[in-house]
Amino acid sequence: MKSIKEVLEEKKSGLFFGNRVLLPFTCHILKLNIENDLITDFSPSCKGVHISENPDFMEIYFYDYKDIGEVITKYEAIKMIVVEKGKDVFNPKNYIKLALHPEENNQLRIEKLGENQIFIA
Amino acid sequence: MHLNRNYLLIIFVFTFLLFTSQNLFADSLNSLQDTTSQVQVEQDIEHETDLPSALSVLPFVILLGMIATGPLFYHHFWEKYYPVIAILLGLVTVFYYIFFLGDTHSLVHTAAEYLSFIALLSSLFVASGGILIRVDKKSTPWLNAGILLFGSVIANIIGTTGASMLLIRPFIKINKERIKPYHIIFFIFLVSNIGGALTPIGDPPLFLGFLRGVEFFWVIQHVWYIWLPTILVVTAVFIFIDSRNVSTVESKTKYTGKIEFKGIKNVFFLLIIVISVFIDPAVISWVPSLSPLPIGIREIIMFSMVIISYKQADEDILRANEFNFDPIREVAYLFVGIFATMIPALQLISHEANLLGEKLTPGIFYWATGILSAFLDNAPTYLNFLSAEMGKFGMNVNIPAEVLSFEQLHPIYLSAISVAAVFFGAMTYIGNGPNFMVKSISERSGIKMPSFFGYVVKYSLPILIPIFTLVWLVFYFQKG
Numbered sequence: 001m002k003s004i005k006e007v008l009e010e011k012k013s014g015l016f017f018g019n020r021v022l023l024p025f026t027c028h029i030l031k032l033n034i035e036n037d038l039i040t041d042f043s044p045s046c047k048g049v050h051i052s053e054n055p056d057f058m059e060i061y062f063y064d065y066k067d068i069g070e071v072i073t074k075y076e077a078i079k080m081i082v083v084e085k086g087k088d089v090f091n092p093k094n095y096i097k098l099a100l101h102p103e104e105n106n107q108l109r110i111e112k113l114g115e116n117q118i119f120i121a
Numbered sequence: 122m123h124l125n126r127n128y129l130l131i132i133f134v135f136t137f138l139l140f141t142s143q144n145l146f147a148d149s150l151n152s153l154q155d156t157t158s159q160v161q162v163e164q165d166i167e168h169e170t171d172l173p174s175a176l177s178v179l180p181f182v183i184l185l186g187m188i189a190t191g192p193l194f195y196h197h198f199w200e201k202y203y204p205v206i207a208i209l210l211g212l213v214t215v216f217y218y219i220f221f222l223g224d225t226h227s228l229v230h231t232a233a234e235y236l237s238f239i240a241l242l243s244s245l246f247v248a249s250g251g252i253l254i255r256v257d258k259k260s261t262p263w264l265n266a267g268i269l270l271f272g273s274v275i276a277n278i279i280g281t282t283g284a285s286m287l288l289i290r291p292f293i294k295i296n297k298e299r300i301k302p303y304h305i306i307f308f309i310f311l312v313s314n315i316g317g318a319l320t321p322i323g324d325p326p327l328f329l330g331f332l333r334g335v336e337f338f339w340v341i342q343h344v345w346y347i348w349l350p351t352i353l354v355v356t357a358v359f360i361f362i363d364s365r366n367v368s369t370v371e372s373k374t375k376y377t378g379k380i381e382f383k384g385i386k387n388v389f390f391l392l393i394i395v396i397s398v399f400i401d402p403a404v405i406s407w408v409p410s411l412s413p414l415p416i417g418i419r420e421i422i423m424f425s426m427v428i429i430s431y432k433q434a435d436e437d438i439l440r441a442n443e444f445n446f447d448p449i450r451e452v453a454y455l456f457v458g459i460f461a462t463m464i465p466a467l468q469l470i471s472h473e474a475n476l477l478g479e480k481l482t483p484g485i486f487y488w489a490t491g492i493l494s495a496f497l498d499n500a501p502t503y504l505n506f507l508s509a510e511m512g513k514f515g516m517n518v519n520i521p522a523e524v525l526s527f528e529q530l531h532p533i534y535l536s537a538i539s540v541a542a543v544f545f546g547a548m549t550y551i552g553n554g555p556n557f558m559v560k561s562i563s564e565r566s567g568i569k570m571p572s573f574f575g576y577v578v579k580y581s582l583p584i585l586i587p588i589f590t591l592v593w594l595v596f597y598f599q600k601g
Contacts, residue, residue, distance in 0.1 A: 031567060038564045064197060073445040075436075079565070117441060118293050120300060120567035 001026065001056045004084050004096055007110060014100065014108035016068050021060040021100065021108060026053050027082040028089050033119065034062055034078045035071055069102045077101050079119045095121055171222055172472055173465035180210040181462035188455060189496055189551055193573050203451070207458030214462045227464050230519065233415040234332050235460040238500075240416075240423035241328060242554070243449050244394045245283040247427045250444040251434030252384035252391075254291045257377045260299060262363035266356050268292055269307060273316025273352050277341075279391055281317035281324050285555040288312060290442065293566050298374070299366055302570055305563045306580045307359040313555040314547035315355065318348045318540060322398060325554065326494075326503030326542040333507065334524030335535065337399070343536045347596055351544065354588055384438050390430040397422040403521065443565065448558045456500075463501045470505050471512030481513050483537040483597045491541035491589065495548030495581075503542035510534045537597050544589060548581045549573065 002012065004025050015022040029051065032039045039049050050061040065071050072078060077099035087094040097113035113119055187206060191199030218224045258264055268288060276284040289308060296304050317323030319341045321331035327340055400419045402410040411417050434444075474481060486506055493502045508518040514531060516523040528535050546553030550560055550573055560570050571579060 033565055033567065036561045036564055038567065038569060040569075073447075075439045075442070075444045077443070079567075081567075114441065117443070118290060118297065118566040120293070120297055 004082065004098075008112060012110070013103075014110055015106050016102050016108045017106055018067050019062045019065050021062070021068065021078070023058050023060070023100075023108075023110070024056070026056075026058045026085050027096075028085065029060075029080055029082050030089070030095070031081040031119075031121065032060075032078070033080075034065065034068075035076075037064065069106075072102050077117075079113060079117070081119065081121050092121065097121075171224065173217070173222060173468055175469065177214065177217055177465035178469060180213045181459075181466045184210045184455075184458050184462050185498070185501075188498065192551070192557070204454040207454045211458040211461030214464060218464065227468075227519075228461075229413075229415060231460050231464055234329065235457060236416050236420050237332055238325065238328060238460075239453050239456065240420040240427075241280070241322070241394070241398070242282060242325065242452060244423040244426040244430070245280045245322075245391070246286060246449045248387045248390040248394060248430040249279060249283040249286040250442050251387035251430055251438055252287055252382075253438045253441050254287065255379075255381040255383075256291050256295050257379045257381070258295060259374075259376050260296045262360045265292070265296065265304070265363055266360050268295070269311045269356055269359065270352065272308070272312030276312055276316035277319040277323040278395060280322050281313050281553065282555045282558070283391065284316065285313045285559050286442075289559050289562050290566075293563065293568070300568060301366060302568065303359075303362055303580065305559060305568060305570060306576065307355070307362075309556050309559050310355055310547045310581075310585065311352065311359075313559055314553050315348070315351055315544050318344055318543040322395060324543045324546070325500040326546075327539060329500055329504050330507060330524075330535075330539065331398075333504070333518055334403075334521030335528055336525070337404070339528050339532075339535075340539055343532050344540055347536070347540055347592060351588060351592060354591075355584070358584055384435060386433050387430050390426050390433075394423055394426050397426075443562075448554075448561070452554055455498075459498065459501050463505065466501075466505055467508045467518065471508040471518060474509035474512035475515060478513055481509070483533045483600055484593060486510055486534060487537040487541045487593055487597045490538040491545035491548075494542045494545040495552050498551070499542040499546040499553055503538055506538045506542075507535070510538065533597070533600055540592065540596075544585075544592070548585060549577055 002010070002025055004027055006012075007025050012024050014024055029042060030040075032049070037048060039046075042049065042051055044050075048062070048064050050063065052059040052061070062068065068078070080098045080100070082096050082098060083089045083094045084096070097119050099111050099113045099117065101109040101111070103109050184207060187199070187203075191203065215228060218228055256268075268291075272284045272288045272292075275287075279287070285308075289305075289312075292304070292308055293300060314324070318327070321327040321335070321337055321340065323340075327335075330340075331337060397419050399405060400408050400422065401417060402408045408418055486509070490502055490506045493505075504518070507524075510531070511518045511523065511527050513534075514527065516527050518524065546556070550556045563570055570576075
């Protein structure tokens, strides 16, 4: 399994199919933004989003959106604040801000949030 | 889905123009010597006698009711179907006017007004989306107040929409270490609403007034002495609250103090848009009229600016601003419905106000316009009450010459609805177009904003209502 750092360095992409996102790492998600939805509730009873963890990757299902490729337009992204598995979630220094950009052929470009893009923890 | 929605809007506009074009061209042949004023006025007066049925207001009421409740109570249904709902309700009124009243003049007049309105809003929105401001300074209450005041002033030059889009991200970024929802709410109060009360470019209701015949500089001459103390009092309340918000975590961030401005090309495009507001045959005599087309040179320039400023914008800036057309698309759809469905409401309100006469004071107009602007959109509300005020004095809002007489003879009435429509737009998220845009950008930036009722109960009722009551007592109580 790759760490987030390795995924970013190797510029590895994730995947998306309809409302399902596949990320090539596992992590603790603290906060997530898709369109106007700011999601902080990742409990099993949460109606908007479901996270499924596998040994080498993780899946996120967005129940309120049919097709992420249509919803997220050219200059937009899904934004997340995450912490590497095994790292201290209580230390803000470990927070990583990611942007997920849907691209052609179901590819999901993963990058660190740019300096100009704001996503407050 | 978005593509289909766009087709829907285009089909609606073309169907509408097709139905009305025959009559329109006949008019233009009959009045070759005088294409605009006198003949149009006579026709307006002639049709004024055929009052629409009270039931014809129903599509307007349904649409405004759904705009108020949709985003709150049936969010996903509304997000998916609002274009269809707005267009269908608009078509009900269009068909009623064509087939039952035989009145196509009101429809053409409204279509022209809609196109002018959407041309201004969309051009300001797109051009400002290609500008990026970075302020690398430490957040302080005085710096924040300075930004809010600056935003309030430039809202009158590039619109509350343009100013909000331009400044909200730098404002959030400056405050990222201690940001609270009240920062955003005061931004909505001042930059997205109250600030834009001085010119027709400032806020959509005033632009609609300008399109009807209110002189461009009338508002600043008659409103500045209400605008200035209101802005200062709201800013003082902000400074008081912000001074109490001291971050407990010591910041290690080093600030350069630099202010960076990117996208200068788009500033030039903004300038063209602002200048083009005056390129109208009614303002400059040598500007050619494109009558019987429902658009003029001004609208062509503005729509061209939408395309040019988007194509010319720096991709990195668009990405940093997370630019997308959704907010303006939403405004375009909702307002095509609002403009169409409000035609009978305008005529009936004007008629009723004429009957009520003396009972209606500037104070009543202030509160009625204000309360409705808070919960409905302030642009149609302003127009309804302008129609009502003019009806009280037996004047017709469809006749520019009478609008001009009205602003000169009864300035306090026009001032009351101008101030109320703009100021009270700040009362709720749905009061004015930019409010929801700012809320949306803030949430996308990770800020948890209060609910619709939280905003009203915690912020607008305790802060704005006492200030607006003072405005009423000082400027409108027992006057007129």
